[in-house]
Amino acid sequence: MPTKEPSANLDPRQHRQTAESFGIDAERYDRARPRYPDGLVRHLVAGRPDLDVLDVGCGTGIATRQFRAAGCRVRGVEPDVRMADVARKFGAEVDVATFEDWDPAGRSFDAVVAGTAWHWIDPVAGAGKAARVLRPGGLLAPFWNVFRFPSDVAEAIAEVCRRVLPDAPFDLTVMTKGGLDAYRPVLVRTTDGIRQQGGFGAPEEWRHDWEHTYTRDAWLDQMPTLGAFTRLPQDKLAQVLAGVGAALDARGGGFTMGYTTVAVVATRSDAA
Secondary structure, three states, X not given: OOOOOHHHHOOHHHHHHHHOOHHHHHHHHHHHOOOOOHHHHXXXXXXXXXXXXXXXXXXXXXXXXXXXXXXXXEEEEEOOHHHHHHHHHXXXXXXXXXOOOOOOOOOOEEEEEEEOOXXXXXXXXXXXXXXXXXXXXXXXXXXXXEEEOOHHHHHHHHHHHHHHOOOOOOOHHHHHHOHHHHXXXXXXXXXXXXXXXXXXXXXXXXXXXEEEEEEHHHHHHHHHHOOOOOOOOHHHHXXXXXXXXXXXXXXXXXXXXXXXXEEXXXXXXXXX
16 A cells, blocks of 8 residues: 655655654564465566576565575665564565665666565666666566455445654545556656666566465554655554454455556666
8 A cells, every 4th residue: 555656745854754664563564465476477487497586675574485496596785774674584684775885896687676665766877777687577566455345345445544653744535546547657667767767778667466365363463564654753653553444344344355456567688
């Protein structure tokens, strides 16, 4: 669940503060955030399990572990040392840096991926950095888990947020709409950045649809890790969670979330 599309709605200082807020409770983030569909990982690996993969904005290493399980060698880049420390507990190799400032130290890769992180990166500078570290024919593939709440759950959560957070800096319609329309500005910026940078073939969108059933407690565990809530005062967060918990109890205690995981995929050209 994003806030509004970052560059269009946050000044640079707010953008950075939000981007750096996810490590406040990194253990919870790793425990509660959804994984990515194995079908996407298999599609990206495409029968080549020995790929060298760079995971940009790897966070606690959720996608890193999935690519390692598929047989890939993976290095992460993550600006938040708290998130990187959790990833390292699971055996990940992580460099602490922003991607734009990261020193590849002569290394090159077969794929540069980013799980729900590329929107925090300058889309042109990020594509340029990826082109420099990718081998010819390598893939740049940022991807996102795009949610689709059941309509009654979406409205119930939005109502709680309107009541508790009347001056919220995020757009409640994102919560009620969900789906790819809400993410379209992010996807367009990513695609435009790749095209503007050059060095890649035409970007494509790959989509994988799936569902996940949340219990009341599992969803309340995840909510504080979302960008709309990571910097809320604890009393306000507690009110939001209590209200959402009550709303879910009234609807049977759980719900099934629809997800589309969408990747923007471009192949590095030989001339890059």
